Amino acid sequence: MVERTPFLNFFTHLILFVGFVFCVAPFVVVAIAASHNLRDVNDVPMSLLPGNDFWVNIKTAWTTADLGPKLLNSFIMAAGVAAGKVIISALTAFSIVYFRYPGRTFIFWLIFVTLMLPLEVRIVPTYAVVADVLSPYQAILDVTGLSWLIEKVSGVHVSLSLGLLNSYTGLIMPLIATATGTFLYRQFFLTVPDELTEAARMDGAGALRFFIDILLPLSRNNMAALGTIMFLWAWNQYLWPLLITTDQSHATAVTELKQLIPNVGGIPEWHIAMAGTLIVMLPPLVVVVAMQRWFVRGLIATEK
Amino acid sequence: MASITIRDVKKSYAKMQVVHGVDLDIRSGEFVVILGPSGCGKSTLLRMIAGLEDISGGEIAIDGTVVNKLEPRERGCAMVFQNYALYPHMSVAQNIGYSLKVAGVPAAERQLRIQAVARTLELEQLLDRRPMALSGGQRQRVAMGRAMIREPKVFLFDEPLSNLDAKLRVQMRSEIRKLHRRLNATSVFVTHDQVEAMTLADRLVVMNGGRVEQVGTPGEIYTRPASRFVATFVGAPAMNILEGTVDLDGLSLLGGSRRLTIARAGLPVGTKVAMGVRPEAVRLVAPGTAGALKATVDLVEELGAGRVIYVDLDGAPFSVMTSEAVHPEPGSAVGLKLSPDDMHFFSSETGTRLDVFKASVPEPAL
Numbered sequence: 001m002v003e004r005t006p007f008l009n010f011f012t013h014l015i016l017f018v019g020f021v022f023c024v025a026p027f028v029v030v031a032i033a034a035s036h037n038l039r040d041v042n043d044v045p046m047s048l049l050p051g052n053d054f055w056v057n058i059k060t061a062w063t064t065a066d067l068g069p070k071l072l073n074s075f076i077m078a079a080g081v082a083a084g085k086v087i088i089s090a091l092t093a094f095s096i097v098y099f100r101y102p103g104r105t106f107i108f109w110l111i112f113v114t115l116m117l118p119l120e121v122r123i124v125p126t127y128a129v130v131a132d133v134l135s136p137y138q139a140i141l142d143v144t145g146l147s148w149l150i151e152k153v154s155g156v157h158v159s160l161s162l163g164l165l166n167s168y169t170g171l172i173m174p175l176i177a178t179a180t181g182t183f184l185y186r187q188f189f190l191t192v193p194d195e196l197t198e199a200a201r202m203d204g205a206g207a208l209r210f211f212i213d214i215l216l217p218l219s220r221n222n223m224a225a226l227g228t229i230m231f232l233w234a235w236n237q238y239l240w241p242l243l244i245t246t247d248q249s250h251a252t253a254v255t256e257l258k259q260l261i262p263n264v265g266g267i268p269e270w271h272i273a274m275a276g277t278l279i280v281m282l283p284p285l286v287v288v289v290a291m292q293r294w295f296v297r298g299l300i301a302t303e304k
Numbered sequence: 305m306a307s308i309t310i311r312d313v314k315k316s317y318a319k320m321q322v323v324h325g326v327d328l329d330i331r332s333g334e335f336v337v338i339l340g341p342s343g344c345g346k347s348t349l350l351r352m353i354a355g356l357e358d359i360s361g362g363e364i365a366i367d368g369t370v371v372n373k374l375e376p377r378e379r380g381c382a383m384v385f386q387n388y389a390l391y392p393h394m395s396v397a398q399n400i401g402y403s404l405k406v407a408g409v410p411a412a413e414r415q416l417r418i419q420a421v422a423r424t425l426e427l428e429q430l431l432d433r434r435p436m437a438l439s440g441g442q443r444q445r446v447a448m449g450r451a452m453i454r455e456p457k458v459f460l461f462d463e464p465l466s467n468l469d470a471k472l473r474v475q476m477r478s479e480i481r482k483l484h485r486r487l488n489a490t491s492v493f494v495t496h497d498q499v500e501a502m503t504l505a506d507r508l509v510v511m512n513g514g515r516v517e518q519v520g521t522p523g524e525i526y527t528r529p530a531s532r533f534v535a536t537f538v539g540a541p542a543m544n545i546l547e548g549t550v551d552l553d554g555l556s557l558l559g560g561s562r563r564l565t566i567a568r569a570g571l572p573v574g575t576k577v578a579m580g581v582r583p584e585a586v587r588l589v590a591p592g593t594a595g596a597l598k599a600t601v602d603l604v605e606e607l608g609a610g611r612v613i614y615v616d617l618d619g620a621p622f623s624v625m626t627s628e629a630v631h632p633e634p635g636s637a638v639g640l641k642l643s644p645d646d647m648h649f650f651s652s653e654t655g656t657r658l659d660v661f662k663a664s665v666p667e668p669a670l
Contacts (some may be wrong), residue, residue: 001519021446071529117576193385193389195385195386195389196389196391198356198383198385198389199383199389199390199391200356200402201355201356201375201376201377202356202376202377202381202382202383202453203377203402203403203404203405203406203450204376204403205377205405205406209406212404213402214391214393217393218392218393227525263363
């Protein structure tokens with residue numbers, strides 16, 4: 001039981017408040033900066049009283065960086081990554097927890113190892129693969145002399161290639177293949193009582209039926225939590241989208257923010273940059289607020 | 305309805321063998337209770353019948369078909385689990401009807417059958433509730449409904465009453481009994497509670513250390529225990545056991561301080577024998593009565609309808625159960641009268657029952 005004394009109450013709330021101010025202050029400054037005009041935002045020190053040009057700046061940022069399509073791109077990517085991640089983590093964890101097959105431990109460790117190889121570490125090979133997904137197979141054909149054989153026999157020159165640069169698939173797929181979600185699900189599946197599995201077996205449910213009818217509904221809080229985290233994580237990705245979207249049509253909002261940041265020697269339009277930042281921050285905020293109910297329930301509920 | 309034949313069934317985990325060759329025939333429509341202390345392999349045996357555990361050796365057949373390699377759903381068994389194992393995210397109706405849904409029974413028929421089962425178990429008012437919102441007894445009934453709706457050939461119960469409080473347990477016990485009388489389906493019930501076992505069973509299987517000690521009706525088990533283990537495990541308070549040695553014209557008990565004149569029927573002198581008497585078979589008489597054993601009272605346990613008197617018999621603990629209104633003071637002397645008909649003899653070495661004494665018992669002198 002936590003002690004309740006007026007002094008402690010005051011003190012803990014004070015700490016809480018200081019932490020809150022510490023976290024929120026930068027955002028407040030951004031919002032204020034976004035409401036100034038070009039002259040005021042470059043005053044030193046900048047006035048902390050809001051200016052009048054907030055909506056003008058927002059509109060300018062929106063059109064300058066062409067944020068409409070970019071936000072849509074970001075949304076498709078983040079939602080795709082979140083959904084893909086939830087599905088693939090649930091499936092892999094299901095396989096690891098509920099089936100006994102040779103090589104299970106080995107596969108488990110293979111998945112585990114990907115934790116130590118984040119995208120940034122394997123970015124060059126990943127880029128090579130995405131640039132031409134079929135290149136490894138072409139290499140196998142060339143090295144073994146099979147393509148030569150096929151050309152001799154049928155007269156067809158084998159040349160496999162499938163590029164995923166500047167595509168949603170290329171944006172999403174490499175971000176899905178990581179292990180964090182698998183571990184989250186594994187931990188959850190381990191807490192599901194064995195008797196539930198056995199009851200389902202006695203009721204005649206096969207493995208897939210059990211997965212869909214029992215495990216997935218039980219893990220919906222987990223799904224919401226993982227989905228939210230992954231959505232935010234994917235939304236904030238910078239390096240990967242920057243690398244593979246050479247074409248504006250698939251650029252994401254976060255990479256496009258760069259367009260708004262004034263160049264050295266250019267007009268210091270920081271108010272526009274700040275307004276753009278606010279716009280790009282908004283969708284993840286909405287997702288968190290919308291998912292919060294599930295998210296919190298996933299963390300506190302102990303449904304038996 | 306189905307018969308179950310179990311032939312030399314064994315189970316081992318890695319290097320540890322937990323079931324050592326069990327043979328058992330369960331007749332169609334019979335209510336068989338498997339009784340034993342925890343870790344005796346009774347649940348494992350039940351789970352092998354259900355198909356939840358692989359069978360390491362031997363054969364299990366349901367209705368003549370060997371089911372060793374069949375999936376649980378192909379065996380026609382339904383099981384009630386100890387902690388109910390209800391699906392927490394489904395309503396009572398969905399829980400009961402899930403097996404039908406899996407089997408592809410149309411929704412309309414499913415509803416009818418759920419209603420019928422709910423009526424039998426008096427769950428009609430609760431069909432829309434989640435398991436979370438049910439009491440222990442109600443959850444237990446839902447678990448039974450889930451088993452009943454499949455109209456299985458065999459019902460398996462894995463200690464289904466041990467999570468209930470005492471009053472509910474008695475109530476559910478008689479409900480299970482009534483249900484069995486009505487459905488008349490072959491049932492196997494596992495428990496460590498002997499009262500449960502005695503009241504429910506047509507036939508009782510007592511297991512210990514992965515082996516079957518005795519199979520028989522509750523009456524047989526109580527009156528003619530086949531081994532020392534069964535004798536002391538069944539019955540409360542437990543049967544009194546006095547160690548003895550065969551001598552020239554009877555038994556020397558309690559290290560020679562008491563003698564029992566009895567025909568030794570060919571047992572060699574020096575054989576170690578254990579003599580058992582149930583506490584309720586001992587009569588309490590005034591100290592000094594002819595032919596009575598003298599003992600000192602240690603403790604009296606009041607049970608309302610009767611009382612258990614724990615006495616000290618030359619250093620050995622001994623208990624007497626009586627319904628007479630006697631209240632001896634701790635420390636006072638009492639006389640104990642035993643009848644030869646109530647004595648059981650077991651080999652001290654193997655624990656098996658020795659009936660050789662019984663045939664030729666003359667009036668014993670103690």
